[in-house]
Amino acid sequence: MxxxxxxxxxxxxxxxxxxxxxxxxxxxxGEPSGATxxxxxxxxxxxxxxxxxxxxxxxxxxxxxxxxxxxxxxxxxxxxxxxxxxxxxxxxxxxxxxxxxxxxxxxxxxxxxxxxxxxxxxxxxxxxxxxxxxxxxxxxxxxxxxxxxxxxxxxxxxxxxxxxxxxxxxxxxxxxxxxxxxxxxxxxxxxxxxxxxxxxxxxxxxxxxxxxxxxxxxxxxxxxxxxxxxxxxxxxxxxxxxxxxxxxxxxxxxxxxxxxxxxxxxxxxxxxxxxxxxxxxxxxxxxxxxxxxxxxxxxxxxxxxxxxxxxxxxxxxxxxxxxxxxxxTLAFGMRNRMDERYDFIRTVTDGRYRYIRNYMPHRPLGQPVAFAWMLGSYADWHARFLAGTLDEVQRRFFEAKPHEEFYDLESDPDEVVNLAERPGRAADALASMRAALDQHMLAINDNGFIPEGSWLEGYGASRVAGAYPLERIMGIAAMAAGGRQDDLGDLAALLGDEDPTVRYWAATGVLIRMPDAGGLGGALRLRLSKENDLHVRIVLAEALSHTALAADGVAELARIAGRETSEPIRLQALNALTFAPDPSPTLEMIDTLVNDTGYLGRAATYLARTIRGTFDPHISMLPPRR
CATH class of the missing domain: 3.40.720.10 (Alkaline Phosphatase, subunit A)
Structure with a gap:
């Protein structure tokens, strides 16, 4: 108590x-007498x-x-x-x-x-x-x-x-x-x-x-x-x-x-x-x-x-x-872009258990965020990770995530023992929360599956009949995030779907399976040449960067990040470059973004220092004050 x-x-x-x-x-x-x-x-x-x-x-x-x-x-x-x-x-x-x-x-x-x-x-x-x-x-x-x-x-x-x-x-x-x-x-x-x-x-x-x-x-x-x-x-x-x-x-x-x-x-x-x-x-x-x-x-x-x-x-x-x-009986929560970093998480709790669903398990939680990393504790934590001195539990923050997390808050208040695969006596609670989260997302018409900057975003736009088939998209996104290699063929087939949001999540599913899907390089390059939606192009290009045709993918990401288009799209391309195996050919373009005073500058600063091998978590990534 x-x-x-x-x-x-x-x-x-x-x-x-x-x-x-x-x-x-x-x-x-009822209102008592005397209260007016x-x-x-x-x-x-x-x-x-x-x-x-x-x-x-x-x-x-x-x-x-x-x-x-x-x-x-x-x-x-x-x-x-x-x-x-x-x-x-x-x-x-x-x-x-x-x-x-x-x-x-x-x-x-x-x-x-x-x-x-x-x-x-x-x-x-x-x-x-x-x-x-x-x-x-x-x-x-x-x-x-x-x-x-x-x-x-x-x-x-x-x-x-x-x-x-x-x-x-x-x-x-x-x-x-x-x-x-x-x-x-x-x-x-x-x-x-x-x-x-x-x-x-x-x-x-x-x-x-x-x-x-x-x-x-x-x-x-x-x-x-x-x-x-x-x-x-x-x-x-x-x-x-x-x-x-x-x-x-x-x-x-x-x-x-x-x-x-x-x-x-x-x-x-x-x-x-x-x-x-x-x-x-x-x-x-x-x-x-x-x-x-x-x-x-x-x-x-x-x-x-x-x-x-x-x-x-x-x-x-x-x-x-x-x-x-x-x-x-339940409270729901969410995360999408935080500052300069993209992620997509949904969660629900009843106060005893917490269920978390990661739709971007290929992105670690610990993506450096310039403002948060001003805390000495964040900088120290990241430095110890880079030095290889953290234990298995402490390292997780900087590593790929599981698709699902499930915690018993009573016995595990630190939320470090993931029961998602072995819930034991809590299996019924896990199943109930999975279903409740799906129902909630449908009921509120969750816009999280729409890439930032898309014309589909918005309370009204996303409710136009036929514009955003959420239930179908949720199923494809769950397949994408689940990571099963057996689903790769179905995801690759969906890259030609008429709906750009479906194509976006199909491409994300292929990316999540890299480098095991590296044999799709030629098909990805062909699909990239036909794709007209910039959000989908970014994901396809990042996936391509993990294949033998990596140079084509990196060049496309640099073109989008460096061009005059909307900031959300440029930021998505810059984030994709950050996770490309070798973004070094883009360093000259990245340097042009370092002095941007917004999120682009923060993301570019981290990437430029990482390419040069000079990144130190203790050194601020915020742009200098003018």
């Missing part, structure tokens, strides 16, 4: 509150946090303010962001829509276009009379203007500026624990020798220093939470305000942020509901809830608290308010 002798509500609200059943698994909670109007809502948001928090049972954590908030409120034990990084996660929080339903919102730092009928939550709340402020982080991964959706989005935005008697919804965000704060050392009560190093990391001074610094930053973040709680009390608003504390995604230590393990997706969530609004809560103060909650549920919850009808397009379930849904 947590060491605080807290009572727990094990994923149920039955018997704890009254109310007649409503459709779609919701329950109506609408509750104020305060969101206190920290960045890049796992629950390194005392109330969650962490004995090293020094978080008295969050711990007190938990004693007075409800602690949600299994809460997950829908993406293990800020921008896609914040898209979900703003819109109530899965980022992978509205490509390219599922990629890190992209600009999705929202259909007119999808409204942001501040838009909904302002229509209901709320004064809505954001102080001041946006990073919404879509084309919205903060000044148009908020009453105030700035460093001075505050609920105190509302009209007299007006209910407010206010967001205050802190970057105290953002990963960039770990680029140095932070002293405090927790020392490097105090921390536990997980099995997937080397037990090194750099790793211990970053863990200790993280704990000390969390303590400072807790001070921020305390300051806002005291300000609310001093303003005389605590009895009228429902307070949320949560983190915008999982942690930022190695193998957390950007990765689909618990440390990348699991977040803290504590909600304090004052007596006046107790009828809007599922349980009494001091209880914990084990049932999974994900960020897709936050917008429906806000609407439920404010008495606003939930639009049909929102897939989440409210966990507070006038229409509390039955508890969920």
């Amino acid at each position: 947590t060491g605080m002798n807290r009572r727990r509500a094990i994923g149920t609200i039955g018997g704890l509150v009254g109310g007649a059943a409503l459709p779609a698994g919701c329950r109506s909670i 109007g609408k509750p104020n809502i305060l969101w206190l948001v920290s960045e890049d946090n796992n629950p390194f928090i005392g109330a969650y049972g962490d004995r090293l954590a020094r978080t008295p303010n969050i711990d007190a908030l938990a004693r007075e409120g409800i602690l949600y034990r299994n809460v997950y962001s829908n993406a293990p990084v800020c921008a896609p996660s914040r898209f979900c929080l703003l819109t109530g829509i899965h980022p992978e339903s509205a490509g390219p919102a599922h990629h890190m730092r992209a600009e999705a276009t929202l259909p007119d009928f999808i409204r942001t939550y501040p838009d909904h709340l302002r229509s209901a009379g709320y004064y809505c402020t954001n102080n001041e982080k946006t990073d919404y991964n879509c084309r919205v203007e903060a000044g148009e959706i908020w009453d105030d989005s700035s460093a001075t935005a505050h609920y105190r500026n509302r009209a007299a008697g007006q209910p407010f919804m206010a967001v205050f965000n802190t970057e105290i624990t953002h990963e960039s704060r770990l680029f140095g050392s932070t002293d405090g009560a927790v020392r490097p020798e105090d921390v536990r190093v997980p099995a997937y990391l080397p037990d090194s001074p750099e790793v211990r220093r970053d863990y200790a610094s993280y704990y000390n930053l969390v303590e400072r973040m807790d001070d921020f939470i305390g300051e806002h709680l005291r300000a609310l009390e001093e303003a005389g608003l605590a009895d009228d305000t429902i307070v949320f504390y949560y983190s915008d995604n999982g942690g930022c230590l190695p193998r957390s942020k950007r990765y689909c393990y618990d440390e990348g997706l699991r977040c803290a969530l504590v909600v304090r509901v004052p007596d006046k609004w107790r009828h809007l809560a599922p349980v009494s103060p001091g209880l914990e809830i084990d049932a999974p909650v994900s960020f897709i549920d936050f917008v429906p919850t806000l609407l439920s608290l404010a008495g606003i009808a939930q639009p049909a397009e929102l897939p989440g379930k409210p966990f507070l308010g006038q229409r509390i849904a039955d508890p969920k």
Whole structure:
């Protein structure tokens, strides 16, 4: 448990509150006498946090303010962001829509276009009379203007500026624990020798220093939470305000942020509901809830608290308010492009087990990311891998991935014992999660199979009848990622399919089987000469680079990466060159990209240094400041 002798509500609200059943698994909670109007809502948001928090049972954590908030409120034990990084996660929080339903919102730092009928939550709340402020982080991964959706989005935005008697919804965000704060050392009560190093990391001074610094930053973040709680009390608003504390995604230590393990997706969530609004809560103060909650549920919850009808397009379930849904049993997560590196992962958890499906098993998790590698612990980990001093578990991060991963979080919290092939007594859970993930991806029209930059991306474009046959594509992608050599003939035949997304995944399947499919060199070169879709050409060219006709493949990748076309396509070509067996003939072109200030420059810097044999993980790959 947590060491605080807290009572727990094990994923149920039955018997704890009254109310007649409503459709779609919701329950109506009657309003007691004396409660009128609408509750104020305060969101206190920290960045890049796992629950390194005392109330969650962490004995090293020094978080008295969050711990007190938990004693007075409800602690949600299994809460997950829908993406293990800020921008896609914040898209979900703003819109109530899965980022992978509205490509390219599922990629890190992209600009999705929202259909007119999808409204942001501040838009909904302002229509209901709320004064809505954001102080001041946006990073919404879509084309919205903060000044148009908020009453105030700035460093001075505050609920105190509302009209007299007006209910407010206010967001205050802190970057105290953002990963960039770990680029140095932070002293405090927790020392490097105090921390536990997980099995997937080397037990090194750099790793211990970053863990200790993280704990000390969390303590400072807790001070921020305390300051806002005291300000609310001093303003005389605590009895009228429902307070949320949560983190915008999982942690930022190695193998957390950007990765689909618990440390990348699991977040803290504590909600304090004052007596006046107790009828809007599922349980009494001091209880914990084990049932999974994900960020897709936050917008429906806000609407439920404010008495606003939930639009049909929102897939989440409210966990507070006038229409509390039955508890969920699963939470889903995803990863696609993170910064300058491409990958494609989907995952689901019930809080006990985590199932992960890798659609690009040929790409290691540990593709160098310039910004993340500024952490000393990442640089040290990679340097030890290059030196050959890691053990088998610690090396996995830098090696090819299995198609499937399955972990028992109770017995294996570090997620290092993959039960996918031998689940034993958990076989039923594995089968159930496989099926549930397929059903979920179909239900939300997952855009992840569409290469970034394709005209098919988008909430509307991907739903045009016949444009994106998702069920068929999912089957081909599963065949591609499964890696069975027996499927090579079927994949090669699909290279001539009419659908470019089908051809893309067929080519990916051939690439995954390299170098065993090297005998297809002539057929790949012929197919490349006929292919008109640049995304497919990139994958075909990378596959060709693993054959006796490698020079033709490398030359094609250099042509695409160096030409004037869209940045996503150029970045995909540059990533493909990074994994070509011999990209050295392209060095002159790569050098022309090194000074690019975006993701192209970061990827080119790594590749140029690797070709020259000068790559050192300890030396920044970020472009120099101008």
